[in-house]
Amino acid sequence: DAKTTQPNSMESNEEEPVHLPCNHSTISGTDYIHWYRQLPSQGPEYVIHGLTSNVNNRMASLAIAEDRKSSTLILHRATLRDAAVYYCILSSSNTGKLIFGQGTTLQVKP
Amino acid sequence: GAVVSQHPSRVICKSGTSVKIECRSLDFQATTMFWYRQFPKQSLMLMATSNEGSKATYEQGVEKDKFLINHASLTLSTLTVTSAHPEDSSFYICSVPDRANTGELFFGEGSRLTVL
Numbered sequence: 744d745a746k747t748t749q750p751n752s753m754e755s756n757e758e759e760p761v762h763l764p765c766n767h768s769t770i771s772g773t774d775y776i777h778w779y780r781q782l783p784s785q786g787p788e789y790v791i792h793g794l795t796s797n798v799n800n801r802m803a804s805l806a807i808a809e810d811r812k813s814s815t816l817i818l819h820r821a822t823l824r825d826a827a828v829y830y831c832i833l834s835s836s837n838t839g840k841l842i843f844g845q846g847t848t849l850q851v852k853p
Numbered sequence: 854g855a856v857v858s859q860h861p862s863r864v865i866c867k868s869g870t871s872v873k874i875e876c877r878s879l880d881f882q883a884t885t886m887f888w889y890r891q892f893p894k895q896s897l898m899l900m901a902t903s904n905e906g907s908k909a910t911y912e913q914g915v916e917k918d919k920f921l922i923n924h925a926s927l928t929l930s931t932l933t934v935t936s937a938h939p940e941d942s943s944f945y946i947c948s949v950p951d952r953a954n955t956g957e958l959f960f961g962e963g964s965r966l967t968v969l
Contacts, residue, residue, distance in 0.1 A: 834956065843899075
């Protein structure tokens with residue numbers, strides 16, 4: 744599976760939107776883009792995933808660049824509970840096997 | 854509610870003993886489960902794919918005789934850390950793929966192992 748690059752950390756203010764970037768310049772045509780987040784001492788939690796088109800769900804939006812070499816996870820209004828490590832992962836199948844990178848640690852300030 | 858349950862959530866054992874961690878799929882049957890390990894301040898590392906009714910598939914560098922995986926039923930996979938040593942102390946997390954094949958993974962709460 745192709746590699747992703749994310750900033751180590753980001754800060755946000757509460758109730759403001761957050762844009763978490765992810766670069767995946769070696770993405771292949773069959774790679775899905777997955778986002779998970781992990782709160783301290785918990786297992787990861789699914790956030791969103793997509794292939795080519797932008798995706799929205801109750802948690803977040805996923806904006807995928809036209810060339811698919813980058814994507815952005817958008818949290819529309821950050822809350823303190825959104826403070827977590829966010830992982831952007833590529834997977835070439837829907838089998839569920841995911842290889843995690845280092846992720847972005849998001850800090851949300853009140 | 855939780856889709857995947859792990860037990861125990863925390864375990865402390867003496868060096869040289871073996872520890873078994875259970876992963877249960879609560880809502881649906883799972884022919885495949887995944888086991889991850891996470892050291893403090895590091896990312897998750899995939900250890901192996903647990904396959905119901907057959908041998909687990911281990912990732913490169915993971916000792917299959919050290920980390921025994923058994924997937925005897927469609928709702929239960931177990932990971933046994935044999936002859937545990939302090940360097941095996943870690944957060945072990947299992948996951949189950951969505952049965953609808955959406956690509957979503959459901960993760961357990963994790964099991965924190967401390968080997969004295």
